[in-house]
Amino acid sequence: MRRRDRESDSFTVSFLDVASCGFGAMIILLIITKINDPVTLEIVDVPPEGRVIELQESLFAIRGETTILNRELNAKHEQLSALTDRVARLRRDLNDIEGRYQTTTELSDETTDEAGKLAIAQQSLTDEMQRLLANSPAAENNAVGGVPVDSEYIIFIIDTSGSMFNNPSWNKMLGVIDNTLDVYPEVKGIQIMNDMGDYMFNSYAGKWMPDTPSTRSRIISTLRNWQPYSNSSPVEGVTRAINTFYSPDKKISIYVLGDDFQPGGSIRNVLQTIDRINVEDANGNRLVRIHGIGFPVIFDFPQRFRQSVYRYATLMREMTSRNGGTFVGLNDFR
Structure with missing residues (x-):
């Protein structure tokens, strides 16, 4: 009887020990384990x-x-x-x-x-010189309408820019050339160039075209559709014509036909360039005569474009005066 009681007490103590150890382990796990607050993913505020x-x-x-x-x-x-x-x-x-x-x-x-x-x-004139001038006979004036027509060779320098070609002035220009040729019933040579110095007929580049009725007719016919590039400055054409065709045994006249001279160019530089090429001889005469004909095309344009017309008239008036020619400004281009 005493032995059975001893076995029952032993079992009860062992169970309590195990239970205590288990609860202790759980408490320790709760202590050492980090407990975080819940994470808020999104707060939606519905107004x-x-x-x-x-x-x-x-x-x-x-x-x-x-x-x-x-x-x-x-x-x-x-x-x-x-x-x-x-x-x-x-x-x-x-x-x-x-x-x-x-x-x-x-x-x-x-x-x-x-x-x-x-x-x-x-100041250099003396009384004797004045007396001689007074007694000297007047020189023969071979001029038509103020334009000397004593030359045997003619070169036309034509402005082929758009302002000339794309206007009624082109037909007017054809008539002017035709009338000018009529003033010279017969010459020894003719040449047609634009203001850049380009030849109308490449087969006659650097040489004279013979003056025949067929040549004159061919010139007018070709001019109707002839429009090479142009910068509206006659200096290239005039200088090339003088350098190419001048000869001391030939009387040459150059006719410059145009309508404007753009503000970018210098009038003084052009005149000085022509002066260096078309020099005076021992008698004070230039190598060739230079005439000018102005077409008032730009006057049909807005006011701001008209400056180039005045500049062209100024340039050609001075150029022709220096080179034994005449400048004619037309009052209509139609």
Whole structure:
């Protein structure tokens, strides 16, 4: 009986030991294990219906302000475009005025030089020279309409730019050449070049064309559709014609036909270039005569383009005066 009681007490103690160890282990696991707070993935705030209406009204107000601002921005762009155009017009007018001033300055310098030369020449005249001049017979004047026609060879330098070719002035120019040839019933040679020095007939490059009725007819016929490149400056054509065709035993006249001289060119430089090539002989005569004919085509254009007409007239008037020729400015180009 005592032995059975001893076995029952032993079993009870062992069970309590195991239970205590188990609870202790669980407590230790809870202590050493880190417990985190729950993670919030997204907070959704669902506004009430009144808040939605308020936000919609704000959106509509912003859109209205955006529309107004866009209209104001477009208006500013239009104002800026108008101001830009005005500035461009003012710059063109300024360039026009500067070009006229440059032309006037060049002419003033040329006039001053010529006046100085004239004063020196007048001072060098003696009474004896004046008496001899008074008793000398007047020179024969072979001129038609103020244009000397004593030459035996004729060269036409024609401006083939668009302003000449694409206007009624081209037909007018054909008539002028035809009338000029009529003034010379017969010459020993004819040549046609444009203002760049390009030949109308390459087969006659560097040599004279014979003056025959068929040649004259062929010239007028070919001119109707002849338009090589042109920079509206006669200097290249005139210099090439003099360098190629001058001969001391030939009387040559050059006829320059054009309508404008662009502001980019220098009148003084052109005149000086021609002076260096078409020099005077011992008697003060130039190697060739240079005549000029001006077509007022640009007067049919807006005002800002007309400066080139004045420059052409100024250039040719001075060039022809220096080189024994005459400048004729037509009053109509049709």
